[in-house]
Amino acid sequence: MTISRRKFLGWAAAAGAGIATPKAARAAHGEFEGYPEAYGILHDLTLCVGCRSCEAACNRVNDLPTPDKPFDDLTVLENKRRTDDKTYTVVNRYGGENGLPPLFRKSQCNHCLEPACASACFVGAFTKTPEGAVIYDASVCVGCRYCLIACPFNVPAFEYDEPLTPRVMKCTMCYPRIKEGKLPGCVEACPKEALTFGKRSDLIRMARERMRKYPGRYVNKIYGETEMGGANWLYLSPVPFEDIGLREDLGSIPAPEYTSGALGIVPMIIGLWPALLGGIYLVNKRRDKVAHHELRDAVQGAVDNTQAAADARLKSAQEKAAKDKETAVEKAVKKALDEAGKASEKKDEEGA
Secondary structure, three states: OOOOHHHHHHHHHHHHHHHHOOHHHHOOOOOOOOOOOOEEEEEEOOOOOOOOHHHHHHHHHOOOOOOOOOOOOHHHHHOOOOOEOOEOOEEEEEEOOOOOOEEEEEEOOOOEOOOHHHHHOOOOOEEEOOOOOEEEOOOOOOOOOHHHHHOOOOOOEEOOOOOOOOOEEOOOOOHHHHHOOOOOHHHHHOOOOOEEEEEHHHHHHHHHHHHHHOOOOOOOOOEOOOHHHOEOEEEEOOOOHHHHOOOOOOOOOOHHHHHOOOOOOHHHHHHHHHHHHHHHHHHHHHHHHHHHHHHHHHHHHHHHHHHHHHHHHHHHHHHHHHHHHHHHHHHHHHHHHHHHHHHHHHHHHHHO
């Protein structure tokens, strides 16, 4: 594989950035209590009606491919779905048996305070922003897909059908819209206000107030407040969270604490990464240079051989032409002499 100078420099810069980036920004090991002014989204399952308006809005604002079935086709709720490289969010239906009303939960990236995807990424392709979103930089990604394995919520998806420039795809919490002062697309589109956007700290207070005001309506827990160190996406539910497809075995320890041992060698790898890439780049450049010279010599040799063969054919043709001309002249002279001799004999016979 030939590596261009531009790509090499990009990778090397990314590796260098991985060393210099603050711990909080890249979710490195150690305590990190989150950005105090970070935003979040609270999803209240008691208000969600499963209309899929959030899915349609997400598809629109992120310019994602049109799905096989339209967003008003609710038959898709008959099967459990997960996000993929062309779908950043899905709504699934839970329960509904024994005459009880069903519950609907929206799934997407939970934007953890200390993201497992970022802790597993040794080139810093994932960044935890002060606004709360976990964003991804495809320009430095090397396609190792450790983030897919690390995520406890099975969210990041890889573009396996993109052979040249595959990316890791996931919800960005509409980070570009937040930077512009707009609401995330899903929040803006929700007709029942099942999704609330705001400062994470305010959302937690709001959730606790709802639980206090309606003690029998909700499980006494805010999912995402402490799970694996906490997240910027929060849930309120009237049933145990495991009943709506959320893991309750994660504990409150952030993902980097679990990965610190396995990834302890990563700093060394990151430090060696520019040198490794430099070596690969130089080897490839040397190989390309040798290949170029070999190709040039091969072409020149072919040209020389072709020219020599052409010269030989021309010389042979010239020699043959000269010989044929000489033979033709000899034949013409002989014919002329024969005809002259016959004419002389005939004249002598007539004189006699």
